Amino acid sequence: MGALLNLNHPAHYISWHFFQMSVPNAVVIVLMLVVFCAALYLRAPGARKQRGPK
Amino acid sequence: MSSWTAKLREAGVSALPPEKLLPDSQPAYMTSAIYLFGALTIGALVTIIASGSILALKGPTWWHVQSIGHFFNSIHLWSVELFFFFMVVHLWGKFWMAAWRGGRARVWMTGAVTFLVAVPCAFTGYISQQNFDSQWIATQGKDGMNSLGVGSFFNVLNFGQMYSYHILLLPLVVVGLVSLHVLLVRRHGIVPPLPFSDAATAAPKP
Numbered sequence: 001m002g003a004l005l006n007l008n009h010p011a012h013y014i015s016w017h018f019f020q021m022s023v024p025n026a027v028v029i030v031l032m033l034v035v036f037c038a039a040l041y042l043r044a045p046g047a048r049k050q051r052g053p054k
Numbered sequence: 055m056s057s058w059t060a061k062l063r064e065a066g067v068s069a070l071p072p073e074k075l076l077p078d079s080q081p082a083y084m085t086s087a088i089y090l091f092g093a094l095t096i097g098a099l100v101t102i103i104a105s106g107s108i109l110a111l112k113g114p115t116w117w118h119v120q121s122i123g124h125f126f127n128s129i130h131l132w133s134v135e136l137f138f139f140f141m142v143v144h145l146w147g148k149f150w151m152a153a154w155r156g157g158r159a160r161v162w163m164t165g166a167v168t169f170l171v172a173v174p175c176a177f178t179g180y181i182s183q184q185n186f187d188s189q190w191i192a193t194q195g196k197d198g199m200n201s202l203g204v205g206s207f208f209n210v211l212n213f214g215q216m217y218s219y220h221i222l223l224l225p226l227v228v229v230g231l232v233s234l235h236v237l238l239v240r241r242h243g244i245v246p247p248l249p250f251s252d253a254a255t256a257a258p259k260p
Contacts, residue, residue: 028135028139031139032139032142032143032146035139035143036088036143036146036147038087039086039087039088039090039091039143039147040086040087040088040147042086042087043085043086043087044084044085044086044087044089044090
């Protein structure tokens with residue numbers, strides 16, 4: 001990651017009225033939301049084989 | 055039955071018979087990927103404990119002076135990042151399916167308390183780094199602890215105390231709570247999805 005992006009500087013911040021958050025933290029939260037929404041629609045790998053009683 | 059060992063065994067087998075403790079099948083609704091995140095969180099926790107044990111054996115300054123130490127420190131850091139990432143997605147999933155239903159209140163509570171204990175467990179790690187970052191965090195944390203009136207009990211400027219909390223006391227609590235959480239899940243079973251509401255299942259009006 002360090003080779004792709006220059007991380008050797010203080011983080012940039014998002015500011016809106018009283019709200020303040022670093023860009024890395026905002027990126028992680030957005031990623032969590034994306035993974036959460038995707039997990040609701042995706043099947044677990046190998047789920048068909050392990051299916052048990054309803 | 056007189057001995058306490060026999061009573062304990064009977065109570066254990068009654069609460070968690072072997073087929074419940076180690077089941078060989080799960081309900082069909084567990085095919086959704088949202089049910090993976092509890093196991094992923096445990097996988098990250100195992101990686102944290104394993105990498106942290108190696109770091110503890112070599113001492114808190116090892117990662118500053120050897121590249122292999124830096125490697126294990128990075129494994130430790132990123133497994134913590136994944137631990138919280140997976141735990142938050144697991145928490146959201148369980149919250150929106152109201153996972154405390156069906157007598158599962160203790161399952162929910164042990165999970166919630168684990169999250170609350172894991173936070174200071176990670177914070178004490180940040181102040182055990184032995185660098186300027188940890189010094190900055192410790193001086194900021196000191197004011198926070200004093201404002202809560204607990205500064206004399208949790209002195210974040212005392213490296214030895216914080217290191218003990220980080221590598222022994224708080225991990226013991228986290229692992230103990232996670233073990234209890236998993237045993238309670240085994241006992242009560244995985245929470246089923248919420249039923250469709252009458253409005254959603256009713257035939258459309260002509």
